[in-house]
Every structure is written in C-alpha cells, then in structure tokens.
Amino acid sequence: MTKPSICNYAVLLVLAIALGGCAMSIPNPDNSLLIPEDPSVQQAISIPVYQRNELVSSPEEALQLLLEGNQRFKSGQILNKDLSFTRRSELLKKGQHPFAAIVSCSDSRVPPELLFDQALGDIFVIRVAGNIVTQAELGSIEYAVEHFKVPLVMVLGHEGCGAVTAAVEGGETHGSISAIVNKIKPAVIEAKSGDLTGSALIEKCSDLNIQNSLKDIIKSSIIKEYLETKRLRIVGCKYDLDEGGISFVD
Numbered sequence: 001m002t003k004p005s006i007c008n009y010a011v012l013l014v015l016a017i018a019l020g021g022c023a024m025s026i027p028n029p030d031n032s033l034l035i036p037e038d039p040s041v042q043q044a045i046s047i048p049v050y051q052r053n054e055l056v057s058s059p060e061e062a063l064q065l066l067l068e069g070n071q072r073f074k075s076g077q078i079l080n081k082d083l084s085f086t087r088r089s090e091l092l093k094k095g096q097h098p099f100a101a102i103v104s105c106s107d108s109r110v111p112p113e114l115l116f117d118q119a120l121g122d123i124f125v126i127r128v129a130g131n132i133v134t135q136a137e138l139g140s141i142e143y144a145v146e147h148f149k150v151p152l153v154m155v156l157g158h159e160g161c162g163a164v165t166a167a168v169e170g171g172e173t174h175g176s177i178s179a180i181v182n183k184i185k186p187a188v189i190e191a192k193s194g195d196l197t198g199s200a201l202i203e204k205c206s207d208l209n210i211q212n213s214l215k216d217i218i219k220s221s222i223i224k225e226y227l228e229t230k231r232l233r234i235v236g237c238k239y240d241l242d243e244g245g246i247s248f249v250d
C-alpha cells in the first residue's frame, strides 16, 4: 500500500472527525476505510501540534505556558512538536523569540525542553551543574533579557542533585569541579546551621542554592532595570525527579 501523504492524513482526519460526529444518526459502514491502519499513525495524527503566540511579553503568560507544559509532561500528555525543515528554516529566517530563560542543572534527567513540553525556539536554556550563576551564566541571562526580551527568568534546581550532594558531603574535588562546589558552599554553611541531616539537609541546601542563584541574578543592573519596570519576573523552582512536577522555591 502506498504511504499516504501528511495532507492525505489531514483530509482523512477531518473526514473521520466529521463522520464520527454524525455516527449516532448516520451509520457509515465505510468509516473504517477513512482511518489509516497503522496504530502509531492514528495516535500521531490525533495529538495536536504545540503552538503558542510568537511574541509573549507578559511574565504571567510566560510562567503559565511553562506550568501548563509541565502539567502535560507530568500527566504523559505531551503534544507533537513541529521539528520539520519548514519550521527550522522559519526560525532561521525570522529569528528566535524564546519566552523564558531557564538556568537549570546539567543533570541528564532534567532537560527543560522536555519537562516543560516546549519546542524549537521556545526557551533559552543555560545549563550548568548545580544551577549556579557565575559571570558567564549571568551574561547569558542578560543576553536573553536584553536581546530577546524574555519576560521570565527561572532558576531550576532539582531533587537529589549530585552537585549539591557533593558540596554537602565536602569531599575532595579535582580539577575545575571545585569551582562549582565552592559556589554552592554558602548554601551548605547555611543549611548546616540547622539540625537537618541526610536527604533533608541536602534538599534544604538545594533550596538555598536556588535562592542564592536568584540573588546573583538580581545583582545585575540590567536585570534590575527590567524588574523595576515590570517587564521581567524571576522565579526559583525545583523539579521532582520521579513525580515530574515543579514546585516554587521562594
């Protein structure tokens, strides 16, 4: 059987929906011929393609887009993404308009594009172990805010962070890893001032480390200006590895 084109699928889908809607009053014995036989094709054409307004200037709208995307990810209802040559060419010609900048840990289990169910050109991601903010990360954030006018900056930590755990355990580090651990140390000192131990201590340190990254971001005069004029919002969040959800870290 010749493989139908995408256009043919679209026509078939429209016909299937139209006839399906009339199924109660107009029996149609040929309905089965209108739906492609391959179950994966049936599933693919039934999932909508993710779309958003090209320009998102409201911090609240940007945050809502991320939260809705995370809800889809968490519930296993992620949308199709347009990864076609046409879309890639469009992004090249028209340029990118990401609506949020996200500083997240490099942990392979925490990819922002996936856990917020976003597509090409949607989010400007800065990944570094321990989601720390040094001058290089801050420069990237400033670029996203000034150049792309992203209305939202998020620092995204996560449960069970290896970089935070290493900093809490305080073992010997080699090479440039110590630069990351040293950046997390102020959070370790503060977390250890309480009576927490074990995983509770690590998670407390992780939360404090997210807050310290937020403090580092708002030291920027560029960021301050955008915050003061309400063109930008900055939020701290934490990702729950097994549940897949996001919580705010104030």
Ligand SMILES: [Zn+2]
Pocket: 105, 106, 107, 129, 130, 131, 158, 160, 161, 162, 163, 164
């Ligand atoms: Zn991590």
